[in-house]
Amino acid sequence: MTVGLILLIVLAIALSGYVLGRRRSLRMVGGDIRKLHSLPGFYGQSVLIFAAVPALLVMLGWMLLQPPLVDRHVARLITEADIAEGSSRDLVMSDVRRIADGLDQMMAAENLSEDALQALDAGDSDIRAKLGNVGIALGSDVRSAVFEAAKVYRDSAATGRTLMTLAVIGLALTGAVFGYLRIAPEYRARNVAETSVKALLILSSFVAVLTTVGIVLSLLFESLHFFRLYPAREFFFNLTWNPQFRGGSDLGIFPLLWGTLYVSFVALVFAVPVGLMAAIYLAEYASKPVRAVAKPLIEILAGIPTIVYGLFALITIGPLLRDYFAQPLGLGASSSSVMTAGLVMGIMLIPFVSSLSDDVINAVPQAVRDGSYGLGATQSETIRQVILPAALPGIVGAILLAASRAIGETMIVVMGAGAAAKLSLNPFEAMTTITVKIVSQLTGDTEFASPETLVAFALGLSLFVVTLGLNVIALYVVRKYREQYE
Incomplete structure (x- = not known):
């Protein structure tokens, strides 16, 4: 039954x-x-x-x-x-x-x-x-x-x-x-x-707590199983990613970690300034009719499926960057690159930064603005020197959410950045990320008990540690400036 x-x-x-x-x-x-x-x-x-x-x-x-x-x-x-x-x-x-x-x-x-x-x-x-x-x-x-x-x-x-x-x-x-x-x-x-x-x-x-504990324990136990089959030193310090499934595999995390951080960095470099400036405009400068139209239009970006972003990267952004930047500058001839995935992912992250930052800026009391104006500050000086510092903890939280979303993205990287695990500073070369390799190692006709499959759990645990580190840094920044401006 x-x-x-x-x-x-x-x-x-x-x-x-x-x-x-x-x-x-x-x-x-x-x-x-x-x-x-x-x-x-x-x-x-x-x-x-x-x-x-x-x-x-x-x-x-x-x-x-x-x-x-x-x-x-x-x-x-x-x-x-x-x-x-x-x-x-x-x-x-x-x-x-x-x-x-x-x-x-x-x-x-x-x-x-x-x-x-x-x-x-x-x-x-x-x-x-x-x-x-x-x-x-x-x-x-x-x-x-x-x-x-x-x-x-x-x-x-x-x-x-x-x-x-x-x-x-x-x-x-x-x-x-x-x-x-x-x-x-x-x-x-x-x-x-x-x-x-x-x-x-x-x-x-306790569901959320128990779920988190369960996820961590499952990753930890399977990762320990992997490290009994493959040396941990090779995994963390090897600069080559080459799973063979027939012995002689090189399973170093460094190329995947580099690709993850590189793509996420490009995405945040594009999304954070654009999203933050959009939030400042909507909160401080835009009229009510403009805000009523612009904010929902920006937030629509968050509802577009990632596969659509991936197609946009593959068909439009990738060939555009290749034809007008990479080939003329002699930096590459492929439409799949870190820059392609980073730019498209940055577009996807704009509403994560702008919407949350807008809400945080609007939450700053009007008395703070009035006090700044009363001291003779202009509107731009008030925004730079009063409102943004007061709203910094919330803005850091919005950036952290965007960073976590970027680190965990898979489909845009698959279709925009390729699947090549390599160490390179050239943003117009194809690279890949940890999440893409987790998917690839757990799909297909593979032996689940082999190191090449169990490595997915070690990759997941490493990604969890990286995200946890970002949360700790953000928590430190939030507490420091909250004490200063409250």
């Missing part, structure tokens, strides 16, 4: 418990709700909570614990003799999971019984053809022991799902009956319901 169907069954049991619990509370007092401690709806909610919450918690825990337990059980069936030369246990387990998924799809497509499945053998050309029909290709080196382990994996996972289904539905029914039988006129159903809602709100408040 699928997870979605189990959720629907638990939801149906919980809603039925709500209706029956509400009716029972009214029936016990003959319809006179004044004799009840709580409103009838609270009695129904208490039954719903007892039916749904324990069952859903057990299902969540089961779904988290079952995969590693099944992996550990099946991994014991793989001996050293079953691991081909040049492979590893992790790679074999990847094959086991892939074949197990293919067996499920094949059984559905071929209407095979369980007995027929047990009779299949990895060396049978018929089974290879059937697995190929559902998109699972078996290599010539897949051994019978691996195929048998895949069948054990599939059976164990199916048994676990069945037990989970019985446990979750049984717990939902038990909780509904327990909550239903607790109903009495003096039962404090409102306290139960409100305590549960409070717990839900507390849990919701």
